[in-house]
Amino acid sequence: MMRTILALLLAASLLHSSGRAAEPAKDPVDEDSLFTKETTVTPAGKVTDDTLAAKAEQQSLALGGFINARYGYLMDRDWLLDDGGSFDDNSLFPRVQGYFTLDARLLRGMKGFAAVSLNYYPNGTTVEHAYTDPAAVPPVKKTYTEEVTTTYRVDELFVDFNLGRVVYFRAGKQVLKWGVGTLWSPTDLINVDKKNILDSSQVREGASGLKMHIPFGTRANIYSFVKTNNADNLDGLALANKFELLLGKTEVSLSALLNGAAVPVYGCDFTSRVFTIDIHGEASASYGDPAPKMRNVSFTVLVPPAVPSPTMVATPDEYRRRGEWVYRASAGLGRGFDVLDVHERVRLDAEFFYNGSGYRDRMFNRGQAASAYFAQEGYYEPNYYGVYYAGLFCTVSQVFTQDLSLALNYIANLTDGSSVVSGMLSYTLTYNFTLGLMVNGFLGKGNREYTAQGNAMTVECSARVVF
DSSP states (O other): OHHHHHHHHHHHHHHHTTTSOOOOOOOOOOHHHHHSOSOOSOOGGGOOOOHHHHHHTSOEEEEEEEEEEEEEEEEEHHHHTTSSOOGGGOEEEEEEEEEEEEEEEOGGGOEEEEEEEEEEEEEEEEEEEEEEETTSSSOEEEEEEEEEEEEEEEEEEEEEEEETTTEEEEEEEEOOOOOOOSSOOTTOOSOSSOOOTTOTTOOOOOEEEEEEEEEETTTEEEEEEEEOTTOSSGGGOEEEEEEEEEETTEEEEEEEEEETTSOOEEEEEEEEEETTEEEEEEEEEEESOSSOEEEEEEEEEEOTTSSSSOEEEEEEEEEOOOSSEEEEEEEEEEEEEEETTEEEEEEEEEEEEEETTSOOSOTTSSOHHHHHHHHHTTSOOTTSSSSEEEEEEEEEOSSSSTTEEEEEEEEEETTTTEEEEEEEEEEEEETTEEEEEEEEEEESSTTSTTTTTOEEEEEEEEEEEEO
């Protein structure tokens, strides 16, 4: 019956088209082929959608970055507290910050990436240059300062490639994800810059080297990084390795850093969730301290004829902790709260940090010259100076309006009793243009970590466009 109906419809179609212009002959329809197939829907497993794969394999070249106009005002501690300070001790610190990226994506997961920072200081800023004195025997590394209005820096410059999508490599200058801490990451001895919550638009400088990544699905990863920063020969290379494993809701990792002549550093970290609370922690251990410490510094003035002109020479009293284990650890927890039908509108996090290699003595209370030398010659690392730290971090989205957000941070050096409180309002006019207001207050007695520079408060207004 069905075949008869189909034949009648086909005949009617031929009669209807007999009055039209002649069309190219078509292959005759095989009626049996229309009714002998039992399946009329193709199984999903046999459908091949090459759209995503084709897009992923397309070559592309993208420019991006941001420009951020920042106007900061630094208020002197003695002036604000009416303790003999002068209004002239305050300072206006304008700055235009540019960050530009070039992302070149090739076939088979190959990629090239470049990121450059350009900063313009209308009032000028001081930069330090290092050089080697060719007249000294043996060669001596020296530094000199220069007043400039424009600075630039290559933050990242690397190439991605892989071997059969099994082993992935990244060669060049890069910022690595190493450690799980909100602010403190004791296992991260690789990156050049640490996180800085007081910088409203921080751009971190990468470390130079070769990274290797071997993934095992979503269950495990192996990472290895050969760091070449400041390595004049093979014995100056640093090698970091990490094994990462996912166990249900918990991710754990073990790491080790072999840093040339310095002592090895071993680490572990984890992230997990207990009910609705996110928890994380990480710890490192080394048999001896990998970094030198300073007890004090003495200054000697050399006068002619020993030198062409009067020169001040600093001689630091250095030491290293040896023959004992040095531990550092951080732990934190956090939770997001739904407010007025907005998912995680409020986010609260807390973190504690124990720094076994920190200073118990007050190194900023030894005179202006000694304090400046201690801070400028690499002995001081912000937020890693003392032994005990604590931090509270809060973010609130859609404050009164969906375009306004708020961030509040508080970090305290529990060893010397100084702390800093920071707040930032961000108003997004469009999806890529944001106005910002950031206020930082420095609390505690003078000559402590967060009060050593003499600033009581900084206020910064910014306008940032992302492209």
